[in-house]
C-alpha cells in the first residue's frame with residue numbers, strides 16, 4: 001500500500017497493492033495500522049455505497065459539527081472523478097480543490113479529512129462508489145457547496161451533468177458560511 005500527498009494539507013491518496021492472478025484480483029481495501037501511520041485517522045462507523053450512471057454529479061457535500069465526517073472513498077466498479085474542496089476557514093488553501101480519478105483497476109482511494117466538501121462525477125454507467133465515514137448520517141447537519149460555482153474552477157469532465165434538485169440550490173463559495 002502506497003500513499004500520495006498533495007499541496008492541500010491532510011489529503012491522502014491510497015494506492016493499494018493489487019495482486020492479480022488467474023482467478024482475478026485481490027487487494028487490502030482497509031488497514032487500520034497502515035492507514036493510521038499514513039495520516040488516515042478516524043473512528044469509522046458507517047459504510048455507504050451508491051450507484052451512478054455516466055454524467056451523474058453528486059456533491060459537493062459535508063456534515064456540520066458535531067456530526068462532521070471524514071471519508072475514505074473508492075470505486076468498486078467503473079470510474080469516477082472525485083473532488084474535494086478545502087473549506088477550513090483558517091487553511092491557506094481555503095477554496096482550493098483536489099481532483100483524483102478513482103477506478104476499479106487500480107482501486108485507488110482518497111482520504112477526505114473533516115473540513116472538506118466532497119463530490120464526484122461518474123465517468124461510466126453503473127459506477128459503484130463506496131466510502132467509509134467517521135460519523136453517522138445526520139440529515140439535519142447536512143451542508144454543501146454548489147458543484148458548478150465558477151469560483152471553484154472545477155472541471156468535472158462531463159457535459160450535461162445529472163444533478164439532484166437538492167444539489168442544484170446549494171450555496172456558492174461566496175455565500176457559504178463554513179462551519180469549519
Ligand SMILES: Cc1cn([C@H]2C[C@H](O)[C@@H](COP(=O)(O)OP(=O)(O)O[C@H]3O[C@@H](C)C(=O)[C@@H](O)[C@H]3O)O2)c(=O)[nH]c1=O
Pocket residue numbers: 048050058059060061062118119120136137164
Ligand atoms: C448520505 C446518506 C443518505 N441517505 C438517504 C437520504 C436520501 O433519501 C438518499 C439519497 O441521499 P443523497 O441524495 O444525499 O445521496 P448522495 O447525493 O449520494 O449523498 C452523498 O454524496 C456524496 C458526494 C458524499 O460525500 C456523501 O457524504 C453523501 O452526501 O439516501 C441515508 O439514508 N444515509 C446516508 O448516509
